[in-house]
Amino acid sequence: xxxxxxxxxxxxxxxxxxxxxxxxxxxxxxxxxxxxxxxxxxxxxxxxxxxxxxxxxxxxxxxxxxxxxxxxxxxxxxxxxxxxxxxxxxxxxxxxxxxxxxxxxxxxxxxxxxxxxxxxxxxxxxxxxxxxxxxxxxxxxxxxxxxxxxxxxxxxxxxxxxxxxxxxxxxxxxxxxxxxxxxxxxxxxxxxxxxxxxxxxxxxxxxxxxxxxxxxxxxxxxxxxxxxxxxxxxxxxxxxxxxxxxxxxxxxxxxxxxxxxxxxxxxxxxxxxxxxxxxxxxxxxxxxxxxxxxxxxxxxxxxxxxxxxxxxxxxxxxxxxxxxxxxxxxxxxxxxxxxxxxxxxxxxxxxxxxxxxxxxxxxxxxxxxxxxxxxxxxxxxxxxxxxxxxxxxxxxxxxxxxxxxxxxxxxxxxxxxxxxxxxxxxxxxxxxxxxxxxxxxxxxxxxxxxxxxxxxxxxxxxxxxxxxxxxxxxxxxxxxxxxxxxxxxxxxxxxxxxxxxxxxxxxxxxxxxxxxxxxxxxxxxxxxxxxxxxxxxxxxxxxxxxxxxxxxxxxxxxxxxxxxxxxxxxxxxxxxxxxxxxxxxxxxxxxxxxxxxxxxxxxxxxxxxxxxxxxxxxxxxxxxxxxxxxxxxxxxxxxxxxxxxxxxxxxxxxxxxxxxxxxxxxxxxxxxxxxxxxxxxxxxxxxxxxxxxxxxxxxxxxxxxxxxxxxxxxxxxxxxxxxxxxxxxxxxxxxxxxxxxxx
Amino acid sequence: xxxxxxxxxxxxxxxxxxxxxxxxxxxxxxxxxxxxxxxxxxxxxxxxxxxxxxxxxxxxxxxxxxxxxxxxxxxxxxxxxxxxxxxxxxxxxxxxxxxxxx
Amino acid sequence: xxxxxxxxxxxxxxxxxxxxxxxxxxxxxxxxxxxxxxxxxxxxxxxxxxxxxxxxxxxxxxxxxxxxxxxxxxxxxxxxxxxxxxxxxxxxxxxxxxxxxxxxxxxxxxxxxxxxxxxxxxxxxxxxxxxxxxxxxxxxxxxxxxxx
Numbered sequence: 001x002x003x004x005x006x007x008x009x010x011x012x013x014x015x016x017x018x019x020x021x022x023x024x025x026x027x028x029x030x031x032x033x034x035x036x037x038x039x040x041x042x043x044x045x046x047x048x049x050x051x052x053x054x055x056x057x058x059x060x061x062x063x064x065x066x067x068x069x070x071x072x073x074x075x076x077x078x079x080x081x082x083x084x085x086x087x088x089x090x091x092x093x094x095x096x097x098x099x100x101x102x103x104x105x106x107x108x109x110x111x112x113x114x115x116x117x118x119x120x121x122x123x124x125x126x127x128x129x130x131x132x133x134x135x136x137x138x139x140x141x142x143x144x145x146x147x148x149x150x151x152x153x154x155x156x157x158x159x160x161x162x163x164x165x166x167x168x169x170x171x172x173x174x175x176x177x178x179x180x181x182x183x184x185x186x187x188x189x190x191x192x193x194x195x196x197x198x199x200x201x202x203x204x205x206x207x208x209x210x211x212x213x214x215x216x217x218x219x220x221x222x223x224x225x226x227x228x229x230x231x232x233x234x235x236x237x238x239x240x241x242x243x244x245x246x247x248x249x250x251x252x253x254x255x256x257x258x259x260x261x262x263x264x265x266x267x268x269x270x271x272x273x274x275x276x277x278x279x280x281x282x283x284x285x286x287x288x289x290x291x292x293x294x295x296x297x298x299x300x301x302x303x304x305x306x307x308x309x310x311x312x313x314x315x316x317x318x319x320x321x322x323x324x325x326x327x328x329x330x331x332x333x334x335x336x337x338x339x340x341x342x343x344x345x346x347x348x349x350x351x352x353x354x355x356x357x358x359x360x361x362x363x364x365x366x367x368x369x370x371x372x373x374x375x376x377x378x379x380x381x382x383x384x385x386x387x388x389x390x391x392x393x394x395x396x397x398x399x400x401x402x403x404x405x406x407x408x409x410x411x412x413x414x415x416x417x418x419x420x421x422x423x424x425x426x427x428x429x430x431x432x433x434x435x436x437x438x439x440x441x442x443x444x445x446x447x448x449x450x451x452x453x454x455x456x457x458x459x460x461x462x463x464x465x466x467x468x469x470x471x472x473x474x475x476x477x478x479x480x481x482x483x484x485x486x487x488x489x490x491x492x493x494x495x496x497x498x499x500x501x502x503x504x505x506x507x508x509x510x511x512x513x514x515x516x517x518x519x520x521x522x523x524x525x526x527x528x529x530x531x532x533x534x535x536x537x538x539x540x541x542x543x544x545x546x547x548x549x550x551x552x553x554x555x556x557x558x559x560x561x562x563x564x565x566x567x568x569x570x571x572x573x574x575x576x577x578x579x580x581x582x583x584x585x586x587x588x589x590x591x592x593x594x595x596x597x598x599x600x601x602x603x604x605x606x607x608x609x610x611x612x613x614x615x616x617x618x619x620x621x622x623x624x625x626x627x628x629x630x631x632x633x634x635x636x637x638x639x640x641x642x643x644x645x646x647x648x649x650x651x652x653x654x655x656x657x658x659x660x661x662x663x664x665x666x667x668x669x670x671x672x673x674x675x676x677x678x679x680x681x682x683x684x685x686x687x688x689x690x691x692x693x694x695x696x697x698x699x700x701x702x703x704x705x706x707x708x709x710x711x712x713x714x715x716x717x718x719x720x721x722x723x724x725x726x727x728x729x730x731x732x733x734x735x736x737x738x739x740x741x742x743x
Numbered sequence: 744x745x746x747x748x749x750x751x752x753x754x755x756x757x758x759x760x761x762x763x764x765x766x767x768x769x770x771x772x773x774x775x776x777x778x779x780x781x782x783x784x785x786x787x788x789x790x791x792x793x794x795x796x797x798x799x800x801x802x803x804x805x806x807x808x809x810x811x812x813x814x815x816x817x818x819x820x821x822x823x824x825x826x827x828x829x830x831x832x833x834x835x836x837x838x839x840x841x842x843x844x845x
Numbered sequence: 846x847x848x849x850x851x852x853x854x855x856x857x858x859x860x861x862x863x864x865x866x867x868x869x870x871x872x873x874x875x876x877x878x879x880x881x882x883x884x885x886x887x888x889x890x891x892x893x894x895x896x897x898x899x900x901x902x903x904x905x906x907x908x909x910x911x912x913x914x915x916x917x918x919x920x921x922x923x924x925x926x927x928x929x930x931x932x933x934x935x936x937x938x939x940x941x942x943x944x945x946x947x948x949x950x951x952x953x954x955x956x957x958x959x960x961x962x963x964x965x966x967x968x969x970x971x972x973x974x975x976x977x978x979x980x981x982x983x984x985x986x987x988x989x990x991x992x993x
Contacts, residue, residue: 721773721913724765728922735929745945749873750934758927763847765919766912771897772852775859778890779846782866785882793873793945801953804875805961811885812968816975818890822897823982829901 003147004157006140007174010184011223013137017130017216025126025209126209130216131195134188137219141188148181149579156229163232167288175229175292178579182424183226183356186431189559190348191219193552197439198340200548201446211251215344218244222349226356231280231290234357238276238321241350242269248345249337261333268330272320279313282306296363296586304368311364311371314357322354322408325382329668331405335397339442342397347404347434355411355427359583362420366587376416376593380505383409385665387515391522392661395452396441399523403478404434406512410493413505418593419496420584421577426493428576429485429563433477436556440471443545443553444527449538454526456535461528463542468528470553475524477560479517480624482617485560488568491620498616501595510623517627525635749790756783770825770835774818781814850911852898860891874947 147153158173176184195215202211221244225237243266250262284290286306287298299307318324323331334346345351358365358375365372383406390402407430414423445452447464461468477484480491490513497506532539544550567576581588634641646654660666715722760783763776785807792803829835846858863886870879913919957965 721765721919722915725915725918725922728761728765728919728926732922732925732929735926735933739929739933746939747934749869751931752869754927754930754934757930758923759847761926762919762923765922766916767847768911768913769852771894771901772847772855772911775855775894776847778859778886778894779862782863782886785878786866786869789870789873789875789878792948793875794939795946796939799946801948801956804878804948804953805957807870807875807878808881808957809961809964809968811881813971815885815890816972818893819975820978820982822893823979826897826901827982835901 003144003153004155006144007155007157007176007227008159010137010140010144010188011220011227013133013140014130014216014219014223017133018213018220020129020133021126021209021213021216024129025213029124029126029206029209124204124208127195127199127212130212131192131199134192134195134216134219137223138188138192141184144176145181145185148176148178154178154582168284170230170232170290172233173229174227176227177583178581179356179359179424179583180226182428182576182580183352184223186352186428187219187222187226187349190431190435190556191215191222191344193435193555194340194344194348194439197343197442197549197552198338200546201340201442202338203546207251211248211338214244214247214251215340218248218345218350222353225353229292231283231292231295234360235277235280238317238353238357239273241345241353242266242273242321245269245334245345245350248341249334251337251341255336258336261330261336265330265334268327269320272317272327274316275313276317276320279310279317282310282313286310292360296361299364299367302367307364308368308370311361311368312374314361314364315371315375318354318358318412319378320354321357322351322412323405324354324378324409324412325385326667328382328386328405329664329671332398332401332664335395335401339397339438339445342401343435343438343442346401347438348431351404351408352427352431355408355415355423358412358415359420359424362415362584362587362592365415366418366590366592369592372416372418372593374416376413376502376505379409379411379413379416380508381409382406383413383512384508384515387512387519389661389664390519391515392658393519394455396444396454396457396523396527397438397452399454399519400434400437400441403437403516403520406516407434407478410490410509410512413509414493414496416593417497417500417502417505418587418591419493419500420587421580422489422492422496424580425568425574425576426486426489428567429477429489429560432556432563433474433485433560436470436474436553436560437478439549439556440467440474440553443467443549444471446545446549447542448534449541451534451538454523456533457527458530458534459528459532460542464528464544466544466550466553470550470557471528472524473557473560475520477564478520479628480513480620481517481628482621483561483565485562485564487621487624488564488574491617492568494620495613495616498612500593510619513620514623514627517624518631521628521631522635525631529636530639746790746794746796749793750787753783753787753790756780756786768836770829771822774821774825777821778814778818781810785810848911853895856891856894856898859894860887863887863891872945874945877948877950877953 144155148155155176156173157176158171160172161169162172163170195212198211198215202208205211218241221237221240223237225234225241228234228237246262246266249265250259252258253262280290283295286302287295289295289298302310320327323329331346331351335342337345365375386402386405386409390399390406393399393402407426411423411426411430414420414426444457444460444464444467447467448457448460451457473484477486480486494506494509494513497509532542568574634645646658648654649657663669715726717723757780760776760778760780763779764773767773767776788803788807788810790803791797792801792807797803825835846855846862849855849858863882867879867882867887870876870882
């Protein structure tokens, strides 16, 4: 089978998986009758050591803070707060469709899957075909990746002409070069691992077939996005991933907050997509083609203004999809979705679509310094903005969400200053370690019986060793500690910033690095160290997750450690630079993004370990370590220190700053006021106009007709002499007319 | 001056007849006014004929005779009607006849 | 005539009016028309009207005002019409219309039965219709049942 055939098959496999899950899935998922379950004894091995735990006493678990225990939540609280509440109904069974967990699956903690003795265990098997197909797609992706990267081939696979209308022709064609190959690596690997992870995480969820269907549809869309060789395919994949994101965020659709978050994600995305669509239309209008190669070849023929406008419109789409300021508001709310969704979509793949797109159209951006500067500015601002919010968040997933926004901003920052390869490098390494972190947080939530608030966690490292270890690895990578993946990519970005003359941005980037390390390890310390601060009964059930959930964590830890070393050494001329050289050749030669007077402008662009480059590396590493140390002091050693710090801020600004950070700097409130309230007001105004003016005119016409008719009715007096008077009047008029116009 | 004078008299008679028709309340008096109007027209016809204004023929006189005949017929039927109406409604007041009213 | 309160007085005034009109016809050199006027109007129509007044006791009514509510409008309309016609008449150049030429009875009779024979015949039909109509209108309701 040729590589071209493999390329064409890669997106087709998840599509087949989607169809299977939708058509066959509901039939093979079924709920056994109560008491006839043949697998009742099978659950013990899924939760390794679960039955063993019941025999231990409290005292063996270390000090437990009794005073911090919360009572078991009532049914209402279960419904409102549990991430596993709100089960979807399916074709086979309508119990539980109202969001209340049925008795046979309810363990009193709003958690499903931990069944009580004698309860029936659902048999959901709709996961294995979709997962197998995605595994096959992963295999093909690796073959293609090897061919492209090590064989230095670029593949153009054209399937057929999709649209042929007048002068508008669009092919279904795939382009696989170094950039696409890197994205393929991330998307297919993390996608496969998330599928495996979901088998354990979504175990027992009634909507399992729906979940895997959407996951596969998402994989299909994402692959279409990165494999397409023209703007229209990119846009189709773009929109489709937005749709799948909506479906997956709102997977537990009975939960109002989830449904609202899904809507919010889609609508905010749409705002960006609108600009993106306009940009594509502009390209078509001005250049007459949507094929990447043709567009990039002829982009130089447009005026600078036109190129800038196109670039900014395309970037608008990226702002929406990759959650940059001001369209970042959907990503934290998207944490309402199941954790595998967060790991896949909002860490490793969908949000990278914006970065991929900007990298793909780098020739357009290279022709427009203004647009590049805008990209860099928004990137830097969003980075520090999101990091400032992440400092104070209490929900473990929200911390990771804002961290994602911040890291994506780093990537846009790199793209904006012309460090293309550094951005993609960071994309790859971030995809791995953020996916790891999210899945790890899912494991934490699962093990802690649904608790996501870090204030009620703590001391988990004793019970959840593997999760703890892999989370620490991921956190070290995120914090930019030397030798881990994040170090190389992040410091390369900062080094490029300094070298190309963006000194202010570089300083901000350093500050963000410090904050990143701090909040990441704050999360680690609050969750895993210290004492358990949750409900006492829940502590008995805290356990390590199933192997299907832990295995992906371990697998992901490997590239997290190694990928920096493999791809990024030596800095600025590592392997990855060679692989992506062709993609960015034009932009690099044009020197896009290099500010005059900077080090790079003078031609001394090489990296020297004992020169500026080395100093910058040292600075980055030092700040990362400093952040970890500060978090250690404040969350392990001296828990009162943060409060004292806030109180000690001069001018009494401390509490206000804290409140602003916790409330996400009120951006959501502002949007709610302007767009939601504003929309309502506008709607009311328009309703008023319609009801009073337009309907008033229509009703008024009727009223006038009525009045006029009433008036006319009075002339029907029935008296002949009145009619005679009318005739006389007519006679007068005729006479007058005749005499005036004749005589 | 001659023709003009007759025509003006005719116009005056017509106006008086019109006034009587429109302003009086008695039904029979309305018929009388109609007869007056018809006579005014007759006068103007004969006047035109007398001065041969429309040619040397007797068209005006003949027309006047015909009008007279028609007026007679009309007066007959009209009075019969008026008598019938006055008998049923017991009053000659045109004001009171309101069957045509909407 | 039109302003008298008593309808009998009005009828008498009408007869006087008809009579003077007959005289005017004679002055205009058309004695045959004058004769017809006297015969028809004074002889037939006036009598008819007097009969109608007698049969319906119409003159017995005692009214606050013999005029309709729209009397002023009617007066205005009449005045305007007369004014307009008069103005038109005085503005027209009537040429040499100063000499009265008498109507020759011979010629009139001849014309009536040759050139105007058709209107003559139609007129007879019209009179027939008028008679039938008057008879029908004036009968009493019992006659209807007797006829059936």
